[in-house]
Amino acid sequence: MSLELIYWVAGLALGVPLLVSLIGTPVATGFLRRRSIYDQPNERSSHTVPVPRGGGLPVMAGILLVMLVYPLLVGPHGRLGLFAYMPFLGALLLAAVSWADDLKPLGALPRLVVQVCVVGASVAVIPLSSTAALIGVPVEAVQIFVVLAWIWFINLYNFMDGIDGICAVETLSISIGFAAIVGLMATQGVLAVFAAFALAMQAPLALALVGGALGFLPWNWHPARIFLGDVGSVPLGYLIGWLLVMLFAFGYIAAAFILPMYYVADATITLFRRLARRERPWRAHREHYYQRATDAGLSHSQVTLGVLFGNLALVGCAAASLWWPWQAFAGACVVTALMIGWMATRKPSGA
Numbered sequence: 194m195s196l197e198l199i200y201w202v203a204g205l206a207l208g209v210p211l212l213v214s215l216i217g218t219p220v221a222t223g224f225l226r227r228r229s230i231y232d233q234p235n236e237r238s239s240h241t242v243p244v245p246r247g248g249g250l251p252v253m254a255g256i257l258l259v260m261l262v263y264p265l266l267v268g269p270h271g272r273l274g275l276f277a278y279m280p281f282l283g284a285l286l287l288a289a290v291s292w293a294d295d296l297k298p299l300g301a302l303p304r305l306v307v308q309v310c311v312v313g314a315s316v317a318v319i320p321l322s323s324t325a326a327l328i329g330v331p332v333e334a335v336q337i338f339v340v341l342a343w344i345w346f347i348n349l350y351n352f353m354d355g356i357d358g359i360c361a362v363e364t365l366s367i368s369i370g371f372a373a374i375v376g377l378m379a380t381q382g383v384l385a386v387f388a389a390f391a392l393a394m395q396a397p398l399a400l401a402l403v404g405g406a407l408g409f410l411p412w413n414w415h416p417a418r419i420f421l422g423d424v425g426s427v428p429l430g431y432l433i434g435w436l437l438v439m440l441f442a443f444g445y446i447a448a449a450f451i452l453p454m455y456y457v458a459d460a461t462i463t464l465f466r467r468l469a470r471r472e473r474p475w476r477a478h479r480e481h482y483y484q485r486a487t488d489a490g491l492s493h494s495q496v497t498l499g500v501l502f503g504n505l506a507l508v509g510c511a512a513a514s515l516w517w518p519w520q521a522f523a524g525a526c527v528v529t530a531l532m533i534g535w536m537a538t539r540k541p542s543g544a
Contacts, residue, residue: 214408217255221419244419246419248413248425249291253428255404255405260284263397287307287347288428291304291427312431313340328446349461351426352481356484356487361421362500362504363453363456375393375396415497437452437453454528503532510528
């Protein structure tokens with residue numbers, strides 16, 4: 194692929210989802226309002242008036258368009274072709290099931306079955322043998338770990354979409370971080386040929402996620418005029434998970450754990466706290482640290498900006514992990530602890 198074509202692909206991968214999301218979101222808002230598809234406020238909500246739910250429709254439309262067209266330029270065949278199209282197929286199926294759930298709740302079991310099938314098929318086409326050899330465990334154990342972690346990540350991505358702008362900011366942060374890390378790998382010459390090709394194939398996906406999130410963010414910034422809904426947060430969680438598994442699969446384990454560290458820590462700590470109190474973990478609640486911060490008086494915008502700045506520090510740690518993995522991981526733990534501590538204890542200025 195020529196350098197000029199690379200620039201064109203990058204520009205279109207970023208620009209098409211940005212425009213589709215930016216222009217399509219207000220159109221979707223009108224469509225959802227006419228059909229009374231709202232997220233109704235309740236005692237566990239962070240909003241006080243009904244807000245249209247389903248903003249993920251234009252976001253995913255632009256992203257899926259890039260994912261459908263880009264592999265045609267690469268021309269992979271056989272197993273490599275399945276590898277190229279697997280994230281498209283997985284995201285499309287999850288978006289379809291999640292949209293049905295947005296319209297009429299399907300229940301937890303059918304959604305979980307679909308997630309297991311999609312993630313299982315995805316892990317089957319991802320080469321994890323080198324990571325298994327690196328950490329000295331059977332590849333089957335690594336595959337089981339990745340399946341369980343990925344399913345948890347998809348669901349926590351949905352759980353964490355509870356205040357205005359936070360999911361778009363998290364998507365931006367991790368996608369930019371992935372693109373930056375792959376760029377650094379290329380300039381430092383630390384990639385093997387196959388790893389370079391496999392990770393380079395994910396760059397348009399990362400750029401498409403950036404574009405989709407950027408286009409959606411103005412409409413979802415506080416006060417939000419539309420929410421992603423499951424049709425947005427669930428497939429986004431799957432696609433972000435795909436990027437992280439790519440880093441993990443090719444030996445960049447520290448970076449894969451660092452980039453989503455705040456989201457994972459907030460959701461996982463909250464889950465264990467609820468389990469310790471023998472509460473049903475799937476029941477809606479307002480116990481995530483970002484929710485506690487808004488309950489303490491911080492605005493949605495303040496918390497979301499705090500997540501953005503903290504995530505940028507995590508991106509820096511992930512980049513540093515290419516040379517100093519353990520030190521970078523320790524630094525990321527400190528950053529995450531500071532983020533959670535700020536949410537748990539910080540009061541807004543003037544309070």
